[in-house]
Amino acid sequence: MTVSRDIIIIGSGIGGATLASSLAPTGAKILILERGPHLQHTPEARDDVAIFQKGFYQSDEEWLATDGERFLPGNYYYVGGNSKFYGAVMYRYRKQDFTPRPHPEGQSPGWPISYDDLAPWYDEAENLFSVRGALGQDPTDPPRARDFPFSAVPDEPAMAHIRQRLEKAGVTPASLPLAIDIKTWLAEGKTGWDAFPNTGKGKIDAQSGPLAQALKHPNVELWPNARVTRIETDDSGQTATSVLVTRDGREERLFAKHIAVAAGAVQTAALLLRSANTVHPAGLANSSDQVGRNFMNHNTSAMITMDPFLKNDCVYQKTLCFNDFYNNSPAGTGPLGNVQCLGRITGNILKAQVPILPAFLAKAIAGRAFGWFLTSEDLPNPQSRVMIRGNDIVVDWQRSNMQAHQQLIAQTKKVMKRAGFPIVAIRTFGRKTTSHQCGTARLGIDPHLSVVNPDCQSHDIANLWITDASVLPTSAAVNPALTIAALALKAGKAISQQLLANKP
Ligand SMILES: Cc1cc2nc3c(=O)[nH]c(=O)nc-3n(C[C@H](O)[C@H](O)[C@H](O)COP(=O)(O)OP(=O)(O)OC[C@H]3O[C@@H](n4cnc5c(N)ncnc54)[C@H](O)[C@@H]3O)c2cc1C
Numbered sequence: 001m002t003v004s005r006d007i008i009i010i011g012s013g014i015g016g017a018t019l020a021s022s023l024a025p026t027g028a029k030i031l032i033l034e035r036g037p038h039l040q041h042t043p044e045a046r047d048d049v050a051i052f053q054k055g056f057y058q059s060d061e062e063w064l065a066t067d068g069e070r071f072l073p074g075n076y077y078y079v080g081g082n083s084k085f086y087g088a089v090m091y092r093y094r095k096q097d098f099t100p101r102p103h104p105e106g107q108s109p110g111w112p113i114s115y116d117d118l119a120p121w122y123d124e125a126e127n128l129f130s131v132r133g134a135l136g137q138d139p140t141d142p143p144r145a146r147d148f149p150f151s152a153v154p155d156e157p158a159m160a161h162i163r164q165r166l167e168k169a170g171v172t173p174a175s176l177p178l179a180i181d182i183k184t185w186l187a188e189g190k191t192g193w194d195a196f197p198n199t200g201k202g203k204i205d206a207q208s209g210p211l212a213q214a215l216k217h218p219n220v221e222l223w224p225n226a227r228v229t230r231i232e233t234d235d236s237g238q239t240a241t242s243v244l245v246t247r248d249g250r251e252e253r254l255f256a257k258h259i260a261v262a263a264g265a266v267q268t269a270a271l272l273l274r275s276a277n278t279v280h281p282a283g284l285a286n287s288s289d290q291v292g293r294n295f296m297n298h299n300t301s302a303m304i305t306m307d308p309f310l311k312n313d314c315v316y317q318k319t320l321c322f323n324d325f326y327n328n329s330p331a332g333t334g335p336l337g338n339v340q341c342l343g344r345i346t347g348n349i350l351k352a353q354v355p356i357l358p359a360f361l362a363k364a365i366a367g368r369a370f371g372w373f374l375t376s377e378d379l380p381n382p383q384s385r386v387m388i389r390g391n392d393i394v395v396d397w398q399r400s401n402m403q404a405h406q407q408l409i410a411q412t413k414k415v416m417k418r419a420g421f422p423i424v425a426i427r428t429f430g431r432k433t434t435s436h437q438c439g440t441a442r443l444g445i446d447p448h449l450s451v452v453n454p455d456c457q458s459h460d461i462a463n464l465w466i467t468d469a470s471v472l473p474t475s476a477a478v479n480p481a482l483t484i485a486a487l488a489l490k491a492g493k494a495i496s497q498q499l500l501a502n503k504p
Contacts, residue, residue: 005031006499008243008256010228013081014206015468016262018485021210022492024217028499033245035227036077039084041199046189052352057197066396073434079224080207087194088179088203090131091478092122095142096327103334104403106379108474112445113454115142121486129179129204137174140323153178156314163320169418171324176340179204192316194343230275231259237279240464262468269386269440270393285458290451291441292387294380296475297397298436299405301428303372305421312370317344325411336408337477342371374412376405377477386440397431436480441470455494456487467491
C-alpha cells in the first residue's frame with residue numbers, strides 16, 4: 001500500500017516533536033517515524049543501580065573512533081529521544097553567543113541570525129516546555145519580553161544554604177531554568193531527574209511536552225520502532241520524495257511532500273551521508289561538503305565539592321547555577337563557561353563512575369558530596385566530524401578550546417574553596433558522553449559553507465528540512481535543548497507557510 005503524507009518527520013526528540021507540535025494545528029498529514037520504542041513505566045526507571053551501574057536503558061549500538069576504539073555512546077533511542085533522560089535545564093543561548101567572539105584558543109563565529117530574531121521562538125519554546133525560572137538573578141540572561149511561564153523550582157534547604165555560601169564567595173548564584181513539575185516528579189518517586197528516564201509527567205521532555213500535544217490532533221501519527229535507513233529523491237535530485245523505513249523486520253517506502261530529519265546530530269549526519277545517490281554522490285544536502293563536519297560536543301566536567309561538616313540531604317539538588325565566568329574570565333582571557341548543579345549524586349551513582357570504591361565508602365562520600373557540571377564552548381571545526389564506514393558510524397571528535405575549560409575548572413575550584421568546600425574533585429568527560437552533540441548540518445546563509453538556511457531548510461533540496469541539534473552553528477556553553485526547540489518552531493512556521501501556499 002502506498003502511504004503518502006504532507007510531511008514525514010524522522011525522530012521524535014526535541015527537534016522532531018517540537019516541529020510536529022508546531023505543524024499539528026495546520027491540519028497537515030504528519031507522520032513521525034521513531035526508531036525506538038515507548039519507555040515503559042517499570043521499577044528500573046527510578047533505580048540508580050539499574051540506570052547507572054547496569055546500563056539498563058543503554059543502546060548496544062557502538063560508534064567507532066578514529067583510533068579504532070568502538071564505544072557505547074550515551075545516546076538514547078526511545079520515543080522522546082535523549083530528552084527522556086535529560087536534566088531539563090532549558091537555557092536560552094546568551095545574547096553574546098550569537099555574535100563572533102574570541103576564545104583563548106580560537107574564535108566562535110557567531111550566528112547568521114541575532115538573539116532578537118530567535119527571542120520570540122524562545123518565548124514559545126518556554127511555554128511549550130512549561131519552563132520554570134526566576135527573572136533578574138542571572139546577569140547574563142538575555143533580554144526577554146515576558147516572565148518565565150512558572151516560578152523557579154525551589155532550592156532544597158541544603159542548596160538554599162549553598163546559595164548563601166556562593167554569594168559570600170563572591171559569585172552570583174541563580175535558579176536554573178528547568179522543565180520540571182517538581183511535585184509530580186517527586187510524587188512518582190523520590191529521586192533526582194538528571195539522567196533518570198521520565199516515564200510519567202514530572203519531567204517535561206519532548207514526549208510529555210510537544211509530542212503529547214501534537215498527538216491530540218487526528219492528523220498526526222507516530223510510528224515507534226520505525227527506523228529510517230534512507231531518504232530518496234527524484235531523478236533530478238531536486239526533490240526529496242520518500243524514505244525507506246524498517247518496521248517489524250519489514251522494509252517499506254513512504255512518500256511525503258516534505259521530509260524533516262531530526263534524528264539527533266550524529267544520526268542525522270549518518271542518514272544524510274548514507275542517502276547518497278547519483279545526483280548527490282556525497283550524501284543528501286551536502287553540496288557544501290559540510291554534512292558531518294563541525295561536530296561539537298561541549299567540554300564538560302563533573303566537580304564534587306565536600307565540606308566534612310556539611311551533610312547533603314537533598315533529593316534532587318539540581319536548582320542552582322552561576323555564570324560569572326560565562327562572558328569573560330577574571331583575567332580577561334575570554335569566555336570560560338557555565339557552572340550548574342548536577343543532579344543529586346547517590347552512593348550508587350558515584351560507584352558507577354568510580355567502580356573501585358567499596359559501596360559503603362561511595363555512600364559515605366555521597367552523603368557529603370555536592371555535584372557540579374562545568375560546561376565550556378567547543379568551537380566549530382570542519383575537521384571534527386561524523387563519517388560512515390560500511391555499517392559503522394565513525395566519530396572523529398576533535399575537541400577544542402580546552403584551555404578555557406581548564407581555566408573554568410581553576411576558577412570554580414577557587415570559588416568552592418572560598419565557599420567552604422576544602423575538598424574538590426574533578427572528572428572531565430570524554431567522547432562517550434555525547435549528550436550535547438551538535439553542529440553536523442550547520443545553519444547559515446552561504447550554501448557553500450552551510451547545510452541549511454536559517455529556517456532549517458536544505459540549501460540543496462527545497463522540501464528537505466533538518467530540525468535537530470545538527471543545525472546549531474555554535475555550541476555556546478549552555479545546554480542546547482531550548483535552542484533546538486526554538487529553531488524547530490521557527491522551521492515549523494516556514495514549513496506551514498509552504499504547505500498553505502501549495503494547498504489546492
Ligand atoms: C543524560 C542527558 C542529560 C541531558 N541534559 C540536558 C539538559 O539538562 N538540558 C539540555 O538542554 N540538554 C540536555 N541534554 C541534551 C539534550 O537531551 C539533547 O540536546 C536533545 O535531546 C537533542 O535533541 P534532538 O532532537 O537533536 O535529538 P535526539 O534527542 O537524539 O532525538 C532524535 C530521535 O531520533 C531517533 N532516531 C535516530 N535515528 C533514527 C532513524 N534512522 N529513524 C528514525 N528515528 C531515528 C532517536 O531514537 C531519537 O528519538 C541531555 C542529554 C542527556 C543524554
